[in-house]
Amino acid sequence: MEEKITFLNKKILRCTKCKRLVNFRQKIAKEKTRRFKDENYWGRPVIGFGDTKAKIIILGLAPAAHGANRTGRVFTGDKSAEFLFRCMYKAKMTNQPNSDNINDGLKLYNVYMTPVLKCVPPEDKPKAEELRNCFNFLDKEMMYLKNVKILLALGRIAFNSCLKIFKTKKSEITFSHGMSYKIDKKLTLFACYHPSPRNVNTGRLNEEMMIKVLNELKDY
Numbered sequence: 001m002e003e004k005i006t007f008l009n010k011k012i013l014r015c016t017k018c019k020r021l022v023n024f025r026q027k028i029a030k031e032k033t034r035r036f037k038d039e040n041y042w043g044r045p046v047i048g049f050g051d052t053k054a055k056i057i058i059l060g061l062a063p064a065a066h067g068a069n070r071t072g073r074v075f076t077g078d079k080s081a082e083f084l085f086r087c088m089y090k091a092k093m094t095n096q097p098n099s100d101n102i103n104d105g106l107k108l109y110n111v112y113m114t115p116v117l118k119c120v121p122p123e124d125k126p127k128a129e130e131l132r133n134c135f136n137f138l139d140k141e142m143m144y145l146k147n148v149k150i151l152l153a154l155g156r157i158a159f160n161s162c163l164k165i166f167k168t169k170k171s172e173i174t175f176s177h178g179m180s181y182k183i184d185k186k187l188t189l190f191a192c193y194h195p196s197p198r199n200v201n202t203g204r205l206n207e208e209m210m211i212k213v214l215n216e217l218k219d220y
């Protein structure tokens with residue numbers, strides 16, 4: 001299992017299939033933002049991270065321009081990560097409440113995390129073709145993470161991508177925060193608002209709501 005994931009990740013790191021995203025991830029890494037102007041940006045695809053024997057997989061949409069595209073680790077070094085890991089720590093799913101950089105010692109307990117799309121898209125809006133290109137990798141991750149029984153999709157696009165990957169056509173399955181759906185014999189898909197600053201600052205998502213969903217996954 002471990003070897004297959006390692007082999008897959010090496011392949012993902014070499015991927016240049018989506019020309020628009022390759023150009024964009026490199027452009028961001030070169031131009032940077034003032035706050036991080038002295039840092040070396042990652043600027044490559046972002047692979048999954050965590051416990052490869054996990055029961056739970058957490059799916060984000062894509063690396064953030066100055067978050068994972070800078071630090072090289074999913075949900076690391078931005079506001080979404082600050083909120084998410086504070087909640088995950090409180091739900092006893094991590095060894096620490098912060099995810100700042102690749103060497104910060106973060107460990108996930110019974111959780112694996114990965115972006116649906118491995119490269120940062122302009123304005124956080126991937127094209128359908130780019131999502132299709134990258135589905136193949138997520139599909140394989142799911143195949144190799146044999147103990148996964150629960151998928152937590154952060155945000156509507158990650159949620160809808162799961163439905164496509166598992167070819168779920170049931171019309172009653174729609175994105176609704178806190179809801180869970182059996183999508184095949186083994187897997188249950190949970191929906192949760194994305195922990196983006198916009199959702200958190202507008203009060204659409206707060207710590208209590210996030211921790212409630214995380215505790216449900218753990219107890220499921």
Ligand code: SF4
Pocket residue numbers: 012015016017018019021022045117118119130133134
């Ligand atoms: S988004 Fe996925 S398929 Fe497209 S270049 Fe990045 S890793 Fe490759």
